[in-house]
Amino acid sequence: xxxxxxxxxxxxxxxxxxxxxxxxxxxxxxxxxxxxxxxxxxxxxxxxxxxxxxxxxxxxxxxxxxxxxxxxxxxxxxxxxxxxxxxxxxxxxxxxxxxxxxxxxxxxxxxxxxxxxxxxxxxxxxxxxxxxxxxxxxxxxxxxxxxxxxxxxxxxxxxxxxxxxxxxxxxxxxxxxxxxxxxxxxxxxxxxxxxxxxxxxxxxxxxxxxxxxxxxxxxxxxxxxxxxxxxxxxxxxxxxxxxxxxxxxxxxxxxxxxxxxxxxxxxxxxxxxxxxxxxxxxxxxxxxxxxxxxxxxxxxxxxxxxxxxxxxxxxxxxxxxxxxxxxxxxxxxxxxxxxxxxxxxxxxxxxxxxxxxxxxxxxxxxxxxxx
Amino acid sequence: xxxxxxxxxxxxxxxxxxxxxxxxxxxxxxxxxxxxxxxxxxxxxxxxxxxxxxxxxxxxxxxxxxxxxxxxxxxxxxxxxxxxxxxxxxxxxxxxxxxxxxxxxxxxxxxxxxxxxxxxxxxxxxxxxxxxxxxxxxxxxxxxxxxxxxxxxxxxxxxxxxxxxxxxxxxxxxxxxxxxxxxxxxxxxxxxxxxxxxxxxxxxxxxxxxxxxxxxxxxxxxxxxxxxxxxxxxxxxxxxxxxxxxxxxxxxxxxxxxxxxxxxxxx
Numbered sequence: 001x002x003x004x005x006x007x008x009x010x011x012x013x014x015x016x017x018x019x020x021x022x023x024x025x026x027x028x029x030x031x032x033x034x035x036x037x038x039x040x041x042x043x044x045x046x047x048x049x050x051x052x053x054x055x056x057x058x059x060x061x062x063x064x065x066x067x068x069x070x071x072x073x074x075x076x077x078x079x080x081x082x083x084x085x086x087x088x089x090x091x092x093x094x095x096x097x098x099x100x101x102x103x104x105x106x107x108x109x110x111x112x113x114x115x116x117x118x119x120x121x122x123x124x125x126x127x128x129x130x131x132x133x134x135x136x137x138x139x140x141x142x143x144x145x146x147x148x149x150x151x152x153x154x155x156x157x158x159x160x161x162x163x164x165x166x167x168x169x170x171x172x173x174x175x176x177x178x179x180x181x182x183x184x185x186x187x188x189x190x191x192x193x194x195x196x197x198x199x200x201x202x203x204x205x206x207x208x209x210x211x212x213x214x215x216x217x218x219x220x221x222x223x224x225x226x227x228x229x230x231x232x233x234x235x236x237x238x239x240x241x242x243x244x245x246x247x248x249x250x251x252x253x254x255x256x257x258x259x260x261x262x263x264x265x266x267x268x269x270x271x272x273x274x275x276x277x278x279x280x281x282x283x284x285x286x287x288x289x290x291x292x293x294x295x296x297x298x299x300x301x302x303x304x305x306x307x308x309x310x311x312x313x314x315x316x317x318x319x320x321x322x323x324x325x326x327x328x329x330x331x332x333x334x335x336x337x338x339x340x341x342x343x344x345x346x347x348x349x350x351x352x353x354x355x356x357x358x359x360x361x362x363x364x365x366x367x368x369x370x371x
Numbered sequence: 372x373x374x375x376x377x378x379x380x381x382x383x384x385x386x387x388x389x390x391x392x393x394x395x396x397x398x399x400x401x402x403x404x405x406x407x408x409x410x411x412x413x414x415x416x417x418x419x420x421x422x423x424x425x426x427x428x429x430x431x432x433x434x435x436x437x438x439x440x441x442x443x444x445x446x447x448x449x450x451x452x453x454x455x456x457x458x459x460x461x462x463x464x465x466x467x468x469x470x471x472x473x474x475x476x477x478x479x480x481x482x483x484x485x486x487x488x489x490x491x492x493x494x495x496x497x498x499x500x501x502x503x504x505x506x507x508x509x510x511x512x513x514x515x516x517x518x519x520x521x522x523x524x525x526x527x528x529x530x531x532x533x534x535x536x537x538x539x540x541x542x543x544x545x546x547x548x549x550x551x552x553x554x555x556x557x558x559x560x561x562x563x564x565x566x567x568x569x570x571x572x573x574x575x576x577x578x579x580x581x582x583x584x585x586x587x588x589x590x591x592x593x594x595x596x597x598x599x600x601x602x603x604x605x606x607x608x609x610x611x612x613x614x615x616x617x618x619x620x621x622x623x624x625x626x627x628x629x630x631x632x633x634x635x636x637x638x
Binding site (some may be wrong): 022082083085086089109110111113114116117118120121122124125126127128129130145148149150151156164166170171172173175176177178179180181182183184185225226227228229230231232233234238272290291296297304305316322325326328329339340341342343344345346347348349352353356357359360361363364365368 | 382384390465466467470495496497498499500501502503504505507508509513514515516517529532533534535536537538539540541542543544547554598599600601602603604605606607608609613614615616617619620621622624625626628629630631632633637638
């Protein structure tokens with residue numbers, strides 16, 4: 001093993017995904033990141049490995065192979081059962097120092113966003129937070145810019161041979177997008193926003209072929225300076241916005257009659273087989289709990305149908321829903337920015353429009369069922 | 372007991388944001404505010420001081436000279452001292468370099484056994500949530516992020532740490548660093564007497580000269596040159612457009628919309 005020098009770029013190879021588990025179960029983000037990591041590894045012609053820390057978690061490791069992992073490093077210890085910053089950062093950083101991956105992806109969950117910065121600071125390298133798009137290949141990056149920016153690409157002097165990871169993320173509440181690079185240090189680290197990267201089809205043959213390795217690691221109780229007293233799962237079933245195909249979201253527009261507004265949203269959501277979400281205004285006002293928030297500081301949704309009821313469309317909100325396939329907006333204000341992102345718009349009072357929509361959809365469903 | 376609170380002055384991204392032709396933010400046209408999560412950190416410190424009047428609260432920020440206005444407001448809320456870390460050597464810092472400088476400044480103030488560092492979870496301009504944990508790493512302190520409840524008994528702090536699907540209860544000893552979320556408390560307002568006192572409270576500026584002998588402060592770990600990450604491109608997303616507006620808000624229009632959706636097999 002050669003000495004770890006984070007500026008010796010050529011000594012680093014491979015894409016890693018930190019695979020988060022809670023109570024012995026993998027997080028959905030792990031599969032999204034693995035699928036994305038596979039693409040990057042193929043473009044770089046290198047290996048894709050998962051790193052899974054926990055207590056007796058071998059049983060869940062192979063599944064990661066089904067989404068693209070060539071290999072999963074598994075570290076088991078009772079001290080890794082629950083997440084602690086100290087234990088996880090030590091084992092993860094020691095492994096990075098030993099194996100020298102070029103790219104490290106971590107899900108931007110409440111745990112990933114605790115671990116990532118701690119590790120990047122220890123390894124003296126860059127970390128880009130909450131990324132929504134990743135590229136190594138310049139041609140693909142240019143295609144991405146062409147479709148997603150107002151930039152005049154003919155005026156950009158781009159080095160097409162560049163293989164640095166371009167990590168794109170929203171900034172200033174979604175008003176700007178920035179592509180960040182980490183050119184001088186390795187590994188290049190990124191936390192990735194849950195729900196954004198597309199999960200690949202599970203492949204059983206690849207899962208079977210995935211290699212499980214148990215690297216040696218050192219960890220003792222003296223390394224851990226916090227004590228986990230308990231881990232409590234929310235008693236109430238939280239709404240799964242990220243995975244929902246249909247989201248009916250409400251905003252400030254329901255303030256006239258919050259109870260009725262929410263009831264209409266729920267009725268419409270139930271009819272379409274979806275869930276109810278809300279803008280930051282709706283969450284801040286206490287009409288819905290925080291797990292319902294769609295937007296830059298909430299969840300990103302990729303719904304097939306997104307209905308925005310009484311949401312003006314602050315850029316903060318749009319950052320979390322604009323990639324939905326069909327956006328239907330109902331708003332009293334004809335100039336509301338939400339109409340710029342929408343596929344279909346109705347300028348009107350949601351309290352009168354929503355019942356008519358419900359009626360029309362119910363009628364259409366009944367017709368279809370009758371055929 | 373000292374409580375050091377790290378704060379940031381940010382453009383108010385919830386209001387009108389304008390972008391210049393070159394794709395950068397037109398900061399001059401925007402109002403600045405104290406970062407919302409940081410106000411929760413300040414309130415947490417003030418609450419602890421209410422319980423233990425001996426505690427001294429030092430509020431610290433890195434930024435340009437006008438950040439003094441924000442610091443004076445925080446003194447008016449009840450903080451005891453303010454430190455502005457400012458200098459051209461510090462400009463252009465990413466989260467790594469920023470945490471390096473703030474950690475250097477905190478080391479310069481000096482940490483004792485019963486001290487606590489509080490940060491907001493994240494700032495609304497970058498939304499990274501990285502600076503807090505990175506300061507903790509550089510000062511070799513334990514950290515608890517996403518704190519939504521906290522209780523201090525002697526040198527032991529019991530925190531509730533929010534998770535997406537619940538929470539963890541974590542015990543940690545001082546000195547340590549906590550990052551606060553809005554569920555932790557409701558920030559108080561400045562008091563009239565506080566505003567009067569704010570101008571008489573200790574206010575210090577740390578520039579590069581002040582901090583240059585701190586081991587953490589090296590020219591290759593701070594500022595633009597010391598930042599591992601660089602902005603490669605920044606750009607504005609295109610307007611989507613193409614919205615089909617229904618002719619009215621009546622039954623007929625709703626029916627027409629649903630028919631269109633059905634014809635396209637969307638519903």
